[in-house]
Amino acid sequence: MTRPSDNIVMLAQRGYASSNPCTDCLQRFRCPAFDRFSTDGWAQDESGLLPRKTVRAGHTVFSPGEKFSALYMVRSGFFKSYSIDTNGDIQVTGFHFPGELFGIEGIDTGFHDNTVEALETGNFCRIPLAFFEPSGRLDGDVRLSPSEETHRCRYQSLIKVMAGIIARDRTMVFSLGKMCAKRRFAAFLLDISDRMQNSGFCGDEFRLCMSRIDMSNYLCLAIETISRLFTQFHAMDIIDIDRRNIRVLNRTALHSIVAGDNSDQTLLEKVS
Amino acid sequence: MTRPSDNIVMLAQRGYASSNPCTDCLQRFRCPAFDRFSTDGWAQDESGLLPRKTVRAGHTVFSPGEKFSALYMVRSGFFKSYSIDTNGDIQVTGFHFPGELFGIEGIDTGFHDNTVEALETGNFCRIPLAFFEPSGRLDGDVRLSPSEETHRCRYQSLIKVMAGIIARDRTMVFSLGKMCAKRRFAAFLLDISDRMQNSGFCGDEFRLCMSRIDMSNYLCLAIETISRLFTQFHAMDIIDIDRRNIRVLNRTALHSIVAGDNSDQTLLEKVS
DNA sequence: CGAACGATTGACCGGCATCAAACTCGGTGG
DNA sequence: CCACCGAGTTTGATGCCGGTCAATCGTTCG
Numbered sequence: 013m014t015r016p017s018d019n020i021v022m023l024a025q026r027g028y029a030s031s032n033p034c035t036d037c038l039q040r041f042r043c044p045a046f047d048r049f050s051t052d053g054w055a056q057d058e059s060g061l062l063p064r065k066t067v068r069a070g071h072t073v074f075s076p077g078e079k080f081s082a083l084y085m086v087r088s089g090f091f092k093s094y095s096i097d098t099n100g101d102i103q104v105t106g107f108h109f110p111g112e113l114f115g116i117e118g119i120d121t122g123f124h125d126n127t128v129e130a131l132e133t134g135n136f137c138r139i140p141l142a143f144f145e146p147s148g149r150l151d152g153d154v155r156l157s158p159s160e161e162t163h164r165c166r167y168q169s170l171i172k173v174m175a176g177i178i179a180r181d182r183t184m185v186f187s188l189g190k191m192c193a194k195r196r197f198a199a200f201l202l203d204i205s206d207r208m209q210n211s212g213f214c215g216d217e218f219r220l221c222m223s224r225i226d227m228s229n230y231l232c233l234a235i236e237t238i239s240r241l242f243t244q245f246h247a248m249d250i251i252d253i254d255r256r257n258i259r260v261l262n263r264t265a266l267h268s269i270v271a272g273d274n275s276d277q278t279l280l281e282k283v284s
Numbered sequence: 285m286t287r288p289s290d291n292i293v294m295l296a297q298r299g300y301a302s303s304n305p306c307t308d309c310l311q312r313f314r315c316p317a318f319d320r321f322s323t324d325g326w327a328q329d330e331s332g333l334l335p336r337k338t339v340r341a342g343h344t345v346f347s348p349g350e351k352f353s354a355l356y357m358v359r360s361g362f363f364k365s366y367s368i369d370t371n372g373d374i375q376v377t378g379f380h381f382p383g384e385l386f387g388i389e390g391i392d393t394g395f396h397d398n399t400v401e402a403l404e405t406g407n408f409c410r411i412p413l414a415f416f417e418p419s420g421r422l423d424g425d426v427r428l429s430p431s432e433e434t435h436r437c438r439y440q441s442l443i444k445v446m447a448g449i450i451a452r453d454r455t456m457v458f459s460l461g462k463m464c465a466k467r468r469f470a471a472f473l474l475d476i477s478d479r480m481q482n483s484g485f486c487g488d489e490f491r492l493c494m495s496r497i498d499m500s501n502y503l504c505l506a507i508e509t510i511s512r513l514f515t516q517f518h519a520m521d522i523i524d525i526d527r528r529n530i531r532v533l534n535r536t537a538l539h540s541i542v543a544g545d546n547s548d549q550t551l552l553e554k555v556s
Numbered sequence: 557c558g559a560a561c562g563a564t565t566g567a568c569c570g571g572c573a574t575c576a577a578a579c580t581c582g583g584t585g586g
Numbered sequence: 587c588c589a590c591c592g593a594g595t596t597t598g599a600t601g602c603c604g605g606t607c608a609a610t611c612g613t614t615c616g
Contacts, residue, residue, distance in 0.1 A: 193604065235562090
């Protein structure tokens with residue numbers, strides 16, 4: 013069968029494609045750089061279009077210590093971000109799907125403190141921070157002088173991005189603190205499913221873009237626990253799982269597990 | 285545009301304490317509403333000063349569903365914020381000390397989704413969201429027309445507030461996911477201590493403003509675990525604890541527990 | 557083919573939640 | 587003044603979820 017990401021990958025052009033401005037970008041309606049108010053309909057700086065770039069699996073978009081000067085919009089492919097603590101332990105902090113933004117965490121210090129890495133060949137668009145500034149400002153990247161209305165839209169976009177991150181982090185805190193492994197994992201599957209759908213894929217049958225190790229690290233569970241939960245959910249006919257290919261068979265069951273009417277015990281234990 | 289002299293008159297008329305504008309506020313240097321660029325040196329709207337309010341222990345600043353239209357700066361006292369999930373379970377999401385801001389979480393939906401409650405009698409200042417808007421805007425609250433420079437400062441303040449929340453949430457995720465109870469608790473004590481100091485109190489001897497229940501809920505641990513850790517740290521001569529009064533005796537030990545060279549075992553186990 | 561890596565499955569055990577009981581302290585009323 | 591109560595806290599006993607260790611299997615690649 014065809015890989016779910018083929019359709020988008022084929023549309024993604026490399027580098028500056030003058031034939032492929034924002035008006036043709038599949039992610040334009042989720043992109044804060046796409047101006048609905050401008051006459052021509054696509055974001056641009058002095059040099060033309062916003063820069064795009066393609067990275068292969070395992071390669072990074074940026075690393076800790078690099079100067080923070082832009083946001084990034086995933087155009088195709090999947091990315092993960094992680095940071096390394098003082099003990100050298102890795103913490104996967106998130107996954108990024110097509111149409112999603114990443115890289116704003118460094119906004120307070122001015123430097124990135126995490127790494128963003130492509131899970132498979134992917135393409136992203138770099139949106140300079142100056143794009144969101146209150147008024148035209150030259151910072152070596154780009155000079156922009158948006159109209160007041162345009163700027164307000166962009167301003168609110170930036171706020172919204174950060175608010176979304178806060179909301180997602182709060183969910184994560186709740187997940188880690190109050191949910192047992194099963195609930196947490198079910199919530200993770202639903203989250204991934206929803207975001208796949210938002211990115212234009214089928215939400216019920218797709219390929220998991222990350223390894224079991226990344227999953228376990230992100231969810232703060234042991235790899236073995238992840239594996240056991242996969243087989244358990246499979247035995248309960250909630251999912252079909254083959255390598256990284258997953259099919260959601262019983263979404264309702266996942267939701268009831270997440271709801272977890274009782275704090276942490278074996279809801280639906282004997283279904284199989 | 286109102287002149288400073290006008291405001292003084294208005295203050296007297298409205299019963300504001302004219303002897304206590306922002307220039308006398310102890311928290312002014314941590315407050316985004318305090319304008320270092322303005323000639324008179326304090327934040328104001330058309331009606332005079334930013335509104336302040338006092339609440340008693342157990343009373344709320346706002347509740348879920350209320351319209352989001354302002355940030356809040358703690359002037360004195362201590363506050364906690366918590367939300368209630370679909371199962372009716374409470375999750376304490378944070379504590380707020382003098383000089384700290386709260387209430388920005390509702391910025392994306394336009395409504396607060398959590399409750400902020402005073403832990404003891406406290407006073408806070410309400411900063412209308414319009415204060416941070418790119419340009420003068422009338423939203424029923426206040427009309428402001430800041431200069432470009434002033435606005436950029438305010439704009440960046442808002443960004444910084446949100447970035448700070450994101451950083452704090454990330455720390456929380458790491459704490460909940462990767463730290464055992466002892467490390468988590470030690471990190472909590474250090475966090476509280478630092479913030480007490482930032483708020484102008486002694487960082488080594490103070491009164492814990494929240495109950496054991498709030499602590500345990502916030503840290504996602506059982507009350508019994510919190511209690512055991514208090515006695516354990518006391519036995520190790522790391523702290524002195526009497527009811528809610530705590531004295532930090534060995535800050536270095538707390539730091540080494542948080543560092544946790546090894547994942548989750550009994551560092552300093554046999555010190556007593 | 558063999559090495560390396562990821563994934564699965566089983567056995568074991570430890571940290572922390574849970575249950576239960578005792579204790580402290582402040583408030584109330586007889 | 588003491589008895590009583592209830593909320594908050596402490597301490598002990600027990601059990602279980604999920605981490606750790608270890609062996610096996612499947613897949614990929616040099």
